[in-house]
Amino acid sequence: MQSLQQKASDWSGVKQADAFAIDETNLFEKLGLPTFICLSTNFYTRVYDDEEEWFRSIFANSRKEDAIQNQYEFFVQRMGGPPLYSQRKGHPALIGRHRPFPVTHRAAERWLHHMQEALESTTDIDTDSKVTMMNFFRHTAFFLVAGDELKNQNQGASNKSGASKPAAV
Amino acid sequence: MQSLQQKASDWSGVKQADAFAIDETNLFEKLGLPTFICLSTNFYTRVYDDEEEWFRSIFANSRKEDAIQNQYEFFVQRMGGPPLYSQRKGHPALIGRHRPFPVTHRAAERWLHHMQEALESTTDIDTDSKVTMMNFFRHTAFFLVAGDELKNQNQGASNKSGASKPAAV
Numbered sequence: 001m002q003s004l005q006q007k008a009s010d011w012s013g014v015k016q017a018d019a020f021a022i023d024e025t026n027l028f029e030k031l032g033l034p035t036f037i038c039l040s041t042n043f044y045t046r047v048y049d050d051e052e053e054w055f056r057s058i059f060a061n062s063r064k065e066d067a068i069q070n071q072y073e074f075f076v077q078r079m080g081g082p083p084l085y086s087q088r089k090g091h092p093a094l095i096g097r098h099r100p101f102p103v104t105h106r107a108a109e110r111w112l113h114h115m116q117e118a119l120e121s122t123t124d125i126d127t128d129s130k131v132t133m134m135n136f137f138r139h140t141a142f143f144l145v146a147g148d149e150l151k152n153q154n155q156g157a158s159n160k161s162g163a164s165k166p167a168a169v
Numbered sequence: 170m171q172s173l174q175q176k177a178s179d180w181s182g183v184k185q186a187d188a189f190a191i192d193e194t195n196l197f198e199k200l201g202l203p204t205f206i207c208l209s210t211n212f213y214t215r216v217y218d219d220e221e222e223w224f225r226s227i228f229a230n231s232r233k234e235d236a237i238q239n240q241y242e243f244f245v246q247r248m249g250g251p252p253l254y255s256q257r258k259g260h261p262a263l264i265g266r267h268r269p270f271p272v273t274h275r276a277a278e279r280w281l282h283h284m285q286e287a288l289e290s291t292t293d294i295d296t297d298s299k300v301t302m303m304n305f306f307r308h309t310a311f312f313l314v315a316g317d318e319l320k321n322q323n324q325g326a327s328n329k330s331g332a333s334k335p336a337a338v
Contacts, residue, residue, distance in 0.1 A: 004266075005259035016259060023252045083192045090174035090185060091309065095265025096316045097173075140260065147265045 004095075008143035011105065019139030021132050028081030035124050036081075040072040043118035047111075055110045058101055079133075094140070095147030103148035108141035173264075177312035180274065188308030190301050197250030204293050205250075209241040212287035216280075224279045227270055248302075263309070264316030272317035277310035 002010075009016055028036070044067050050056040059067060073084035074092055085092060101107075115137050119130045171179075178185055197205070213236050219225040228236060242253040243261055254261060270276075284306050288299045 003258070004262065008259060017256070019259070020252065020255050023255065083189065086189050086192065087186075089172075090177060090188070091263050091312060092260075093173065093262065093264040093312070093316065094260050095262040095268075096319065097264075099264075099319055143259060143262070147262065150265065150268055 004143055004146045007146035008139050011145060012138045012142040014135045014139040016139070018135045020136070022079055022136045025129075025132065026080035027129055027133065028076055028079050030129060031125060033076065033081070035122065036072045036076050036079075037068070039118055039122045039125070040068045040075070042121050043071070043115055044068050046114040046117060050110070050114070052110065055107060058107065094144060095150070098144050098147065099151065101148075103141075103144045105142075105145055108145050112138055112141055173312055173315045176315035177308050180314060181307045181311040183304045183308040185308070187304045189305070191248055191305045194298075194301065195249035196298055196302070197245055197248050199298060200294060202245065202250070204291060205241045205245050205248075206237070208287055208291045208294070209237045209244070211290050212240070212284055213237050215283040215286060219279075219283070221279065224276060227276065263313060264319070267313050267316065268320065270317075272310075272313045274311075274314055277314050281307055281310055 005016055008014075008019070012019075044059075044064050047059055047067075048056065048064050070085070070089070073088065077083045077085045078092070112134075116134065119125060119133065125133075174185055177183075177188070181188075213228075213233050216228055216236075217225065217233050239254070239258070242257065246252045246254045247261070281303075285303065288294060288302065294302075
């Protein structure tokens, strides 16, 4: 079985090493907290105003300000800043926490479209950082599409030991 | 609906703040890579030799050396060291990656029993670090039990937007 990270690379066109180039520079120190808050605010303003109802409706039960805070706290934590997300909510557990949402290929592309525009309209992010962040976002979006597809697997298999290739921690 | 982190605290008896006290000290710098490798080796030696077949069998399809590497790379990354896990495998996605395994309350307690013994037999870990790490492990084990229970939820609900309280990133 192809791993989550292999699917993410294949579908996104972003190699694992390029996605996690976010760990080579401390983007939090480079950009600062206000830039991350601004980016997530720009992003969710676009999402909540999206003319495409099928996409906008995915977020219908979330309060916009909560969505913004969840996102920028995760980005800050993952990109070299203080662990704001875990202090408040625990493990990011990206796949588990996206379980309520239909993270399809189409939804990933729409999410990325809005994020690309949000990055472009956040003027204090330099071009290098934008490229690095988009590689991370693109790979992660498709990692979550791969995670979403697990929901459709035979439920019976998940309760048998040895039913699929494990990735134990 | 109670959140994953609330369930983790209730079931483990470890408050969120105590679980993530791992972020107040850099345990990787304090303990060093060899100690983490030793800890995970001690841990999985106990697991693979467990007299309780029901628990040992959970790991039957994993190679012991892979299990050790996955674990210590995640611990190193999460406790202040280089992002070894993500460089090789991407996001930890703890709930998603534990999906193939039956992470029950009983399995969590058995995991913690072996980890407690492994910590005690790894002599170069000071008492404070052991307490800090066990709080993190205990909370995380029950976070994964909470994540495991998501598998038993109505599958139909997961494909409807707004079907449950979202926690969007």
